[in-house]
Amino acid sequence: MTHAAPTPVSAPGPSLAAHGAADSETHTVLSMALAGTVFALETAIVLEVLDVVPLSPVPNGGAFVKGLLNVRGKVVPVVELRARLGLTTESERTVDSRIVVLSVPMDGEDTLVGIMADKVHGVVDIDTARLSDPPAVGISWRAEFVKSISRRDDGFIVILDVEKVFGVDGDTGR
Amino acid sequence: MSSIQQPNAEVFLSEADDLLAELEAGLLDLETRPEDADQINRVFRALHTIKGSGAVFGFDHVAAFTHQVENAFQRVRDGEAPVSPDLLEVTLVSLDHIRSLLQNEDEPEREAWITARLGALWQKAPDGPSDADTAARPKNTAPSAPEAGAPHSWHIRLTLAPDVMAFGTNCLRLLDEVKTLGPCITIGLPDAIPPLAEMDPEACYMAWDIFLTTDQPRSAIDDIFLFVADGATIRIEPIEPDDVPQRLGEILVDRGDITATTVAATLERQRPLGELLVGSGDVSSERVVSALVEQRARAQGTATANGAAAGGTDGARSTIRVQAERLDSLMDLVGELVIAQARLTRLSGETDNPHLRDVAEDIERLSTDLRETTMGIRMVPIATLFGRFRRVVRDVSRDLGKTVDLTMEGEESELDKTVIERLNDPLVHLIRNCIDHGLETTEERVRLGKPAHGHVHLSAAHSGTQVLIRVSDDGRGMNCDAIRAKAEERGLLAPDAVLSDSELLAYVFHPGFSTAREVNAVSGRGVGMDVVKRTIDSLRGTIEMSSTPGQGTTVTLRLPLTLAIIDGLLVRVGRGHYVIPLSAVEECVELPAATRQAKDGCDFLNIRDTLVPFLWLRELFQAEPPPDAHQKIVVAAAEGARIGLVVDQVVGQHQTVIKSLGRILAHVRDFSGATILGDGTVALIIDVPRLVKMRPPAGSGDERRPTATEAHP
Known part of the structure; x- marks a missing residue:
């Protein structure tokens, strides 16, 4: 399988290293769209962005798991965040759809996982001073998965807390 | 740690680990056979090497501490003190202390305790001087005498009495006898042979220089010359490895063959020294050759000593120490190679x-x-794992006041290193359970008419591509009624459910289930049985328990030989490819066209007059496209039974590099892993036993919930 034209992502900036060190640092995030909502992930955990290719099915894997993908010799599960995040809107796969491969720390081990995104916008600098905690009400997302919300001139960006998104055992069969 | 560790301290640490294991095994053997000289030597050698290597690699504290313990054992080795239970006890604690010291955990209190106990042992011993190092030397050896046991080089200058042959001594026999002690080089020195006219044919004029390397003590050499010593000049000197190899002249002067001034004068003439000395008639050519041999022996001794200090390598075993990470990366590379090879095979199959x-x-x-x-x-070999448990059994049984015999078999069975490492904790837990909960107290055993000593048996055996490890005891057995009561109380089991004993026992592994220790109302420690099960699961193994009330409990672990690569049969179901481990596959047959698809997803097939149940993988996997016209059945062995799996196509044999499914797919039970095929797509590896277990053909009560297709919360 050829991984058609991975869209390069800027090298992980010092954003994570600076995490918690200085408050007014800028933060680079990868912004993407899912079910009509703009959300973002820290670039430090994003490995690459791939075009959508056929995935190997995982029978009885649950609604969360879309399938398996070979990323440079590694078997990477690709998941559908929609249901996990409490988003109900169905969305069609379009030419803009992408698979974003992340390296998420789970149980102290970095685990590769791909997520489906309706569209990837690009890398955005975020002023940490303009971050605020997620509001208790008013968003359709499951609040526990939201790390912070960034106010921008043209709206909001929801920054996901991936460790929590993948850390909860809610989906497992046991 | 008082000094800075050298960069290759890791080599020492892993070596020390082995040495400590060796030490432990020796000490435990001595408990049962205190007189065993081999074991005493083994213990002593281990201590000595820990001390020596520790000092070389900058573990000064370890070296200093070990020195004390070594001293104690030196007295034992020299026969000055017996092996007492006290000594073994202190040494075992010392062993733990060395282990802590190596991990940079100093415990001054324990050290003080050990020192005090060792001191007390000295006082008890007769004529115990405070410093054993010098006192322990046998008197007849030279001050710098080497230790017995370690090979050492000797220089023997043998000048026999002239009339020795007249008394019937065969000089050649004598020299041959020396050779039996070890490799040696003999140089005859004919200086004293007179001209033929003056020669007495029955007299011995020859002298010999013998360079002997032997692990025998000096006394063994003395014994050879015992009967020819009268009138002879026999000089036996150890050849000490020098830091700087000695010069030829120095050796000759040391031996008294020439004087230092002769050497100096000769050296001025700037020609090879040996040649000059011979030419000038100061020394015979044989004596020079002999000295050259000694020079080389010393240089070799130095090299050997340096080699031993630097690498700790044992010349006898041709093994090398490799970091586990390097092996892992080698394995990864081989895995990649196998994938690339599969791609090549596929490509070559497409061309002519x-x-x-x-x-x-x-x-x-x-x-x-x-x-x-x-x-x-x-x-x-699994012995590396089992060996550790002797200490566990000893300590736990002593803490609980029970006497326990541990027996083992099949220690030579081999398992992947990763598996061995991860088995340690579960097995320790199982063994502790055996002793703590399984075995009765000595009084109770006697009352029940059982042998007073409890018995714990560890066994390992190969079975196909699996290794079976059993931990059994001859204790009271599991109380099935109590487990049942507990399971019902927890709501895990309906009161009217009919379960076999083994099914009931499986509840012990249930997470959150109060494990056996509560059932037996004895307090325990360590991880719970659910953790044991989880570890075994993560190794793609299974765990079973069987028990006979009053006669004991057996826990059986089945583990795959390796975690990395298997031979697999590649099949296609719908549009997905799957790998069935070839070890499980027995045969492939055509699905008879007449066979109708049964509604419950399960049917029977008559293969050579045997009824084989089979599962429709298309249904189980919810494959979408319509089935192929000629479906096949792969007959696989699982859990002692045969089961057919209906697939759309059997693609062929495939070397399968197992990739873990990771945390995200931890809930997927039908597959044990995934692999990457020649075309780069991913195929799941079917876990046949589990697949069958999840869907028992007979439809009996199974604890599994409805298939995991339900939407997650």
Whole structure:
């Protein structure tokens, strides 16, 4: 399988290293769209962005798991965040759809996982001073998965807390 | 740690680990056979090497502490003190202390305790001087006498009495006898032979220089010359390895063959010293050759000593120490190679180029061999694991006041290193359970008419591509009624459910289930049985328990030989490819056209007059496209039974590099892993036993919930 034209992502900036060190640092995030909502992930955990290719099915894997993908010799599960995040809107796969491969720390081990995104916008600098905690009400997302919300001139960006998104055992069969 | 560790301290640490294991085994053997000289030597050697290497690598504290313990054992070795239970006890604690010290955990209190106890042992021993190091030397050896046991080089200058042959001594026999002690070089010194006219044919004029390397004590050499010593001049001197090899002149002067001034004068003439000395008649050529041999022996001694200090390598075993990470990365590379090879084989199959096919086949064969060799490197005998449990049994049984005999069998079975390492904790827990909960107290055993000593048996055996490890005891057995009561109380089991004993016992492994220790109302420690089960699960193994009330409990672990690569049968179901481990596959048959699809997803097939149940994988996997016209049945062995799996197509044999499914797919039970196929797509590896277990053909009560297709919360 050829991984058609991975869209390069800027090298992980010092954003994570600076995490918690200085408050007014800028933060680079990868912004993407899912079910009509703009959300973002820290670039430090994003490995690459791939075009959508056929995935190997995982029978009885649950609604969360879309399938398996070979990323440079590694078997990477690709998941559908929609249901996990409490988003109900169905969305069609379009030419803009992408698979974003992340390296998420789970149980102290970095685990590769791909997520489906309706569209990837690009890398955005975020002023940490303009971050605020997620509001208790008013968003359709499951609040526990939201790390912070960034106010921008043209709206909001929801920054996901991936460790929590993948850390909860809610989906497992046991 | 008082001094800075050297960069290759890791080499020492892993070596020390082995030495400590060796030490432990020796000490435990001495508990049962205190007189065993081999074991005393083994303990002493281990202590000595820990001390020596520790000092070399900058573990000064370890070296200093070990020195004390070594001293104690030196007295034992020299027969000045007996092996007492006290000594063994202190030494075992010392062993733990050394282990802590190596991990940079200093415990001054424990050290003080050990020192005090060792001191007390001295006082008890007769004529115990405070410093054993000098007192322990046998008197007849030279001050710098080497230790027995370690090979050492000797220089023997043998000048026999002239009339020795007249008394019937055969000089050649004598020299041959020396040779039996070890490798030696003998140089005859004919200086004293007179001209023929003056010669007495029955007299011995020859002298010999003998360079002997032997692990025998000096007394063994003395014994050879015992009967020819009268009138003879026999000089036996140890050849000490020098830091700087001695010069030829120095050796000759040391021996008194020439004087230092002769050497100096000769050296001025700037020609090879030996040649000059011979030419000037100061020394015979034989004596020079002999001195040269000694020079070389010393240089070799130095090199050997340096080698031992630097690498700790044992010349006798031709093994090398390799970091586990390097092995892992080798395994990863072999895995990648196998995937690339599968791609090549596929490509060559698509072309008509016979040369390409030849190469592809060669590569396939080579990669198979390479894979097997690499796996072989990772295999470790299970004895390395079992050996550790002797101490566990000893300590736990002593803490609980029970006497326990531990027996083992099949320690030579080999398992992947990764598996061995991860088995340690579960097995320790199982063994503790045996002693703590399984075995009765001595009084109770006597009352029940059982042998007073409890018995714990560890066994390992190969069974196909699996290794079976059993931990059994002859204790009271599990109380099935209590487990049942507990399971019902927890709501895990309906009161009217009919379960076999083994099914009931499986509840012990249930997470959150109060494990056996509560059932037996004895307090325990360590991880719970659910953790044991989880570890075994993560190794793709299974765990079973069987128990006979009053006679004991047996826990059986079944583990795959390796975690990395298997041979698999590649099949297609719908549009997905799957791998069935070839070890489980018995045969492939055509699905009879007449066979109708049963509604419950399960049916029977008559294969050579045997009824074989089969599962429709299309249904289980919810494959979408319509089934192929000629479906096949792969007959696999699982859990002692045969089961057929209906697939759309059998693609072929495939070397499968197992990739873990990771945390995200931890809930997927039907598959044990995934692999990457030649075309780069991913195929799941079917876990046949589990697949069958999840869907018992008979439809009996199974604890599994409805298939995991339900939407997650």
